[in-house]
Amino acid sequence: AEGADEVSTATVRVQDGRATVICAAGPGAAVPAHPDHRLRPLAGYAAPEASRRLPTPVRTKPVLRMPGAAHPMVLTFDDGPDPRYTPPILDLLRRHHVRATFFVCGEMAENQGGLLRRMADEGHVIGNHSWSHPLLTRASTAVVRAELERTSEAVERAVGRPPQWMRAPYGAWNRRVFRLGAELGMDAFAWTVDSLDWKEPGTRTIIEQVLGGAGPGVIVLAHDAGGDRSQTVTALRTWLPRLLADGHRFTVPVRGEV
Numbered sequence: 173a174e175g176a177d178e179v180s181t182a183t184v185r186v187q188d189g190r191a192t193v194i195c196a197a198g199p200g201a202a203v204p205a206h207p208d209h210r211l212r213p214l215a216g217y218a219a220p221e222a223s224r225r226l227p228t229p230v231r232t233k234p235v236l237r238m239p240g241a242a243h244p245m246v247l248t249f250d251d252g253p254d255p256r257y258t259p260p261i262l263d264l265l266r267r268h269h270v271r272a273t274f275f276v277c278g279e280m281a282e283n284q285g286g287l288l289r290r291m292a293d294e295g296h297v298i299g300n301h302s303w304s305h306p307l308l309t310r311a312s313t314a315v316v317r318a319e320l321e322r323t324s325e326a327v328e329r330a331v332g333r334p335p336q337w338m339r340a341p342y343g344a345w346n347r348r349v350f351r352l353g354a355e356l357g358m359d360a361f362a363w364t365v366d367s368l369d370w371k372e373p374g375t376r377t378i379i380e381q382v383l384g385g386a387g388p389g390v391i392v393l394a395h396d397a398g399g400d401r402s403q404t405v406t407a408l409r410t411w412l413p414r415l416l417a418d419g420h421r422f423t424v425p426v427r428g429e430v
C-alpha cells in the first residue's frame with residue numbers, strides 16, 4: 173500500500189519521553205564537544221565547498237533529536253523566508269549570538285536572495301523545505317525530485333552552495349522522499365518539539381511549549397512564514413533569552429554527527 177512505508181514526524185511530542193525515537197546513529201562517544209555555540213556571526217560560507225554534494229545515507233526515519241547527553245539545542249524555522257518576519261528573527265538571533273537553521277521553500281526564497289545571503293553571512297544553516305510545500309508522500313517521483321531540486325538550485329544561486337539538509341513539509345516522509353533527498357546530497361532533519369506556532373495559539377502557549385520541551389539535543393520547530401507569524405516573533409523574544417539564561421545553548425547541525 174502507498175502508505176505502508178510512510179514515516180510521519182508530525183505527531184512527535186517531547187512528552188513521549190522516548191529516547192528510542194532517536195534516529196539510529198553512530199556511537200554517542202564519538203560526538204564531539206561543541207565549543208562553538210553562541211558564535212559571533214561568521215563571515216560567510218567558504219567558497220571551496222560550493223556545489224559539493226556530500227555522500228548521504230538513505231534513512232528510514234529522519235533525525236528527530238541530536239545525539240549525546242550534552243548536545244546544544246537546535247532551533248529551526250520553516251516555510252520562509254518572509255520579509256515581514258524573517259528579518260526581526262535574524263535580528264534577535266544576532267543579538268543573542270545564536271545560530272539557527274532555516275528550512276526555506278523555493279517559491280519564497282526565489283525572490284529573497286538578500287535574506288538568504290544574510291542567513292549565510294550570519295552563520296545560519298539553510299535547508300530545503302521543497303518548492304511549494306506539497307505533501308510529498310502523495311506526489312510523483314518527478315514532482316518530488318523537481319520540488320527538491322529547484323529549491324536546492326535557488327539556494328545555491330543565492331549563497332553559493334546547495335543545502336545539506338532537508339525537511340519534508342508536514343513532516344511527511346516515505347522511502348522515495350528519503351532516497352531523492354539523499355540523491356541531492358541532503359540528509360533528513362525533523363524535530364523534537366513543535367512550538368505549535370503554526371496554530372497561532374497565542375504567545376503564551378508557544379512560550380510554554382518551547383520552555384516545557386527544552387533540553388540537550390532538542391530540535392525546536394518554529395515558522396518564519398506561512399501565516400501571521402507575529403506570535404512566533406513575540407514568543408521568541410521571551411523564550412530565547414530565558415533558555416539562554418537557564419544555561420541552554422544552541423548550535424546548527426553538522427553533517428556526520430547524526
Ligand SMILES: [Zn+2]
Binds near residue numbers: 250251301305341342
Ligand atoms: Zn512547512
